[in-house]
Structures are given as C-alpha cells and as structure tokens.
Amino acid sequence: TNWTFGWTFQSSKMAANGSLLYLRRCFSTLKPRVVILGSGWGGFHAAKNIDKSKYDVRVISPANHFLFTPLLPSTAVGTLEFRCIQEPVRTISGLREYYQAKARDIDFDTRTIECRDIFKETNFKVQYDYLVIACGAKTNTFGTPGVDEREGKEIMFLKHLYHSRQIRNRILECFERASVPDISSKERDRLLSFVIVGGGPTSCEFTGELHDFINEDVAKWFPDLRKHIKVTLVEAGGSLLGAFNKILAQYVQKSLGKRNIDVRLNTAITSVETTVEEKDGKELKVPYTVAKLGDGSDLPFGMMVWSAGLKQVKFIEALGLEHGPTGRLLIDEYLQIPGHEGRVFAIGDCAVTENAPLAPLAKVAQQQANYIANTLNSTSYVDATKSIPRAAKPFTFFDPGSMAQIGSWNGVLDFTHVGVHKHPFFKGTAPTVTGLAAFITWRSAYWGRQVSLSNKILIPMHWFKSWIFGRDICRF
Secondary structure (H helix, E strand, O other): HHHHHHHHHHHHHHHHHHHHHHHHHHHHOOOOEEOOOOOHHHHHHHHHHOOOOOEEEEEEEEOOOHHHHHHHHHOOOOOHHHHHHHEEEEOOOOOOEEEEEEEEEHHHOOOOEEEEEOOOOEEEEOEEEEEEEHHHOEOOOOOOOOOOOOOOOOOOOOOHHHHHHHHHHOOOHHHHOOOOOOOHHHHHHHHHEEEEEEEOHHHHHHHHHHHHHHHHHHHHOHHHHHHHEEEEOOOOOOOOOOOOHHHHHHHHHHHHHHOOOOOOOOOEEEEEEEEEEEEOOEEEEEEEEEEEEOOEEEEEOEEEEEEOOOEOOOOHHHOOOOOOOOOOOOEEOOOOOOOOOEEEEEEHHHEEEEEOOOOHHHHHHHHHHHHHHHHHHHOOOOOOOOOOOOOOOOOEEEEEOOEEEEEEEEEEOOOOEEEOOEEEEOOOOEEEOOOHHHHHHHHHHHHHHHOHHHHHHHHHHHHHHHHHHHOOOOOO
C-alpha cells in the first residue's frame, strides 16, 4: 500500500509539474515577441539584456554562438583554443527559442520573417511583434579577380571560427609540404610566403601573432626552413591602423619592420593568378598562386589572409528598405527603421545613421544593443498591438578608446578619441601608450569582457600554456 501510495503521489506530482510547465509555456507565448536576427556583438547582447519577464525573445542566426572577435587572430595560431572565445546562444538566460537558420525575407505588413534552415535548406516562417536586425557584415573582396575562386584554399578570410581553423591548418600544411626533400627551391619559397591584406587592427594583430608563431614555435621544429620564410602586409592606404593616432600607426609600422615583416603601403592587390608548374615535363597537381600588385610586381604566396573590408550580406542588400552609401540599412537616431518606428530596429555593422555615421565596430554594436534593450525594458506596459514608445534620448556612442596588440609582448593604446562621438574628452594632448604596458592592458581588458566564467578561467590557462610550453603544431 505504501509503495502504491508513493507511486501515485509521485505520478501526481509529475503530472502537476508537467501541467505547470505547459501553462508556463502557454503564458510565455502571450508575451510580445521580440525576434533578433544575428548572434554577433549586437544580436547576442540585445538577446542577453532584454527583460525576459516582459518579452518572448527569440534569436535566428546561422551561427549558434557569439564569437569574441578581438581574440580571433590568437586562435588562428594556437595562442588560444577555438572554443574559449565563443559563447553558445542557448546559454542566454530566459531565451525562449533559437533557430539555426538564415533569414531570407521579411514581410513587414504581416510581421513575418521567412527563414531557411541551414541543414536541410527547408523554409519556415517566424512571426514577430518587434524585430531587431543585427545581421552583421561579411568580408569584402572588392571584386578582385581570383580571390573568391581561391577562398578556402590558399586564400583565407578571418571573420569566423572556421576561418581561424582553416588558417591554422594551412600554415602547418605549407611547412610540412615545404619540408619534402624533392621540392624545388622556387616552390619552397612560395609555400613559405605569407601575405596579409589590409591594414586594420585585425590584420596587424594577426601579422604579429603569425610572426610569433612562426619564429617561436614552427621554426623550432623546421630550422632548415627559417631562411625561406617571408611575411608581407599589404595595405592599399597610406598608413596602418587608419582610425588610430598617426604616431601609434607609425610605431606599429616600425615595430613590424624591425621583425623583418615587409609592410607595403599604398599598394593594392589587383588580382590573384594561378598557374600550374611543370616538373620533368609533367604538370604538377599543386597550383602556383601569385598576387599581382598595383605597382606591377608579383608576389607568390602559399597563404593569403584577406581582411581588407566589409560588405553587406545578400539578405540586407535585398531588403526593400532604404540603404546608405555602403549598403547599410538607414536608421534614425533612435536606431529605428524609418517607416517602421517602434517595431523594427537595426544595429551593428548592417545599419548606419545618415547624419552621424559610425564605423562598423564591436564596441558600437554592443552599445547599440544595450540601448535597444533599455528602450524595450523601460516600457512599463507592453501592448503587442502597439509600437514601442520612442526612447527619451537618441542613441549616443561613447568611445572608450582603441587598442591593438602586435605580438612580441607589444601593443598600442589610443585614448585620443575617448568621449562622446566627435566630442573627445581630452581637449589637449591625449594619452597614448605603447609597449608592454599596452599589451598587458589589451589582454586584461578583453579577459574582463568575457561573458562566461569558464572562458575567464580557460583563456589565462591557454595564454600560460602557449608562453611556457609553446603553441601546438598539430594539423587536424
């Protein structure tokens, strides 16, 4: 009897819990639904900060994780491991649903998003009450012939985790192939020629990381190949780190030059050509890749990392909304889409205001996400049939400064732009920092901005491991 009573009690308790869960789900669907497109700096932080007790929050993105992009160059050479710079979207507390899919179209009249599942490529629809477009942007090749054709082979982008893995494998492949005894000297020189395109922070940071990886780790295991290694940084503009203080930009250029890195300014890559070499009258299967430069010279390479600019994804380009000069969606000073005020917002790299355009930076997207979350959360009573009231004040961007590390325990900090956009805090000579102090500040700041405790533990462990034991040179 006691067993029967206990089983009946437990069954009743389970049924009650199931009913409560069902009711909770039913009532949660009655909340106004906020759909966020994207899981980058804007989308992830908007989803994280919107009040889940007021809203049914859902995220649609082809990437099921948030990527901490400032540390991405470090993962490409093994200073850090891939998984310690990402946060799964599903770990966001209170998130109602996540769909790993791409948005294909939006019907603003019925408030419906047409999506395509990235696995089976089947279409489905998601309705929204309020929409946040935070799709980010993709790498811009500027139509350079040969780049898109060789992307993922000899040419790599540096924007996602899989790019980082491709770069790491390609570097090691080049060294392993160059160590084969019967390879020609010409082919060996080409394989060990590494070209980085672009002069922004990502390119400069990766160049520094690549130099350290090659000279501190790879060269130790391939000592005979050291004299064949060449690293070239190509920038179409007149200086590196264009948004930084000119003195810091010159400092970075000199620092890279002292490490035998060939920095070529005012030089554009006009095309990438591929030929097939012959040996003993027979064509080799391995293509011979050469970058054609604007000054008429040729630059053979084994790997090229292209990080030269951004352009909008096809979804943003195809939306029947007003676009700015670079293809970004035009928004007002409250981050709303004109004509859809209080219903549709756009933030990050895919959006721009006409009067005060901001650069497509992570710090901009994160502050915009916080602004959107505050706008939604500050509404005392949310009626899904009505638009969200406009925020009391328009969005203003506060620039906390810029920083970059360039390898060899070296970095730069630029505080010349600290303050509200176009109104710097420092009126006179603003402080700039270089060297070890800047490098430590860079690491400390980005460590402190990690979302999860696990990554705050793992990142210093990997830094320590690579410093004491070296970076891993396994290819898998």
